[in-house]
Amino acid sequence: MTSNSADTSAGIDMSGIFAPFFWGFFVSIFLGGITIVQAYMYFPHPSDRMCVQVIAAIMLILDLISSALVAQSLYYYLIPHFGSLAPLQFITPELSAECLISGILTFISQMYFVYQIYSVRRVGILASTVIGVLTLFAVLTFVGGIGCVATMYVFAYGVLADRNEDFAIFFGLAKGFGAVTDIMATLAMCTFLSNAKTGIRQTDNLIKSLIQYVVERGGVVTLIQTLLLITFYAAPTKLYWLAFHINVTKLYANTFFCMLNARKGLWEKHAANNRATAMVSSIVTNGIEFRSTRSEGISTFGRSYALTPIDDQKSYPDIIDMPTITKTVIVSTA
Numbered sequence: 427m428t429s430n431s432a433d434t435s436a437g438i439d440m441s442g443i444f445a446p447f448f449w450g451f452f453v454s455i456f457l458g459g460i461t462i463v464q465a466y467m468y469f470p471h472p473s474d475r476m477c478v479q480v481i482a483a484i485m486l487i488l489d490l491i492s493s494a495l496v497a498q499s500l501y502y503y504l505i506p507h508f509g510s511l512a513p514l515q516f517i518t519p520e521l522s523a524e525c526l527i528s529g530i531l532t533f534i535s536q537m538y539f540v541y542q543i544y545s546v547r548r549v550g551i552l553a554s555t556v557i558g559v560l561t562l563f564a565v566l567t568f569v570g571g572i573g574c575v576a577t578m579y580v581f582a583y584g585v586l587a588d589r590n591e592d593f594a595i596f597f598g599l600a601k602g603f604g605a606v607t608d609i610m611a612t613l614a615m616c617t618f619l620s621n622a623k624t625g626i627r628q629t630d631n632l633i634k635s636l637i638q639y640v641v642e643r644g645g646v647v648t649l650i651q652t653l654l655l656i657t658f659y660a661a662p663t664k665l666y667w668l669a670f671h672i673n674v675t676k677l678y679a680n681t682f683f684c685m686l687n688a689r690k691g692l693w694e695k696h697a698a699n700n701r702a703t704a705m706v707s708s709i710v711t712n713g714i715e716f717r718s719t720r721s722e723g724i725s726t727f728g729r730s731y732a733l734t735p736i737d738d739q740k741s742y743p744d745i746i747d748m749p750t751i752t753k754t755v756i757v758s759t760a
Contacts, residue, residue, distance in 0.1 A: 529571025
């Protein structure tokens with residue numbers, strides 16, 4: 427009698443199956459909280475154009491919906507059907523919808539990063555080719571994600587338990603192109619920023635900070651994408667890949683808001699070093715533009731002059747991305 431009671435109290439150990447799903451969801455809630463904090467820092471007084479604010483709002487809403495869908499799926503597998511492996515023969519519609527949201531968030535984040543590269547690029551065939559290739563790879567990533575969603579609805583039984591070959595192919599295309607896009611975008615941004623160095627200490631320090639930030643953003647996302655691919659194909663009978671999948675969505679949303687919020691700190695740091703901001707007048711002499719500005723942030727007002735070679739000038743839209751780097755020399759007089 428005692429032995430039977432002990433066996434009954436031991437319960438059913440489902441950790442080998444659901445542990446990756448559970449702990450992956452736990453980490454995603456933590457990352458989702460960071461995204462909410464980042465959004466709270468951004469939205470009270472955004473200075474971006476309305477289209478950027480709308481995109482940011484969409485990213486936040488989709489990220490929250492993604493968390494709710496994953497939570498509902500975890501509830502379905504563990505609460506009403508606790509102890510039964512039969513539900514694992516099918517993937518829930520909520521997880522399929524979450525996969526679609528993941529593809530949308532990935533596409534928005536990657537295209538925003540491509541737009542930043544477009545903002546700092548140098549004119550030339552090589553730069554245009556790089557941007558075109560990155561755009562193509564981002565589109566292929568999104569198309570692969572759509573293929574995943576379609577196969578998840580058509581072959582709902584061939585995702586978690588007996589993996590369908592079509593689903594495996596589309597999944598590999600989506601995550602593979604996603605990882606390649608992130609790697610290429612990071613390298614391209616770092617290269618374009620490095621070419622913008624002028625030899626001026628303040629400007630070069632700003633560029634160095636931008637490169638460090640870009641590498642950190644691209645490195646984290648690429649690492650998770652790579653681990654997702656490895657676990658998906660190396661352990662086809664386990665759900666290790668699912669833990670990384672539900673966190674890729676969070677990382678893209680999180681890094682998107684981080685990129686928006688980081689601009690203010692970088693600009694303030696750069697402005698504090700240069701001690702000169704608002705332009706007042708401009709004259710051109712012998713191919714050199716002399717720009718008279720008022721100095722801010724110092725106890726006395728003076729004048730400062732920016733010498734910019736006309737050949738290196740470039741027109742940019744309203745600053746909604748990373749600080750724009752141009753070859754400019756600032757000379758301040760108190």
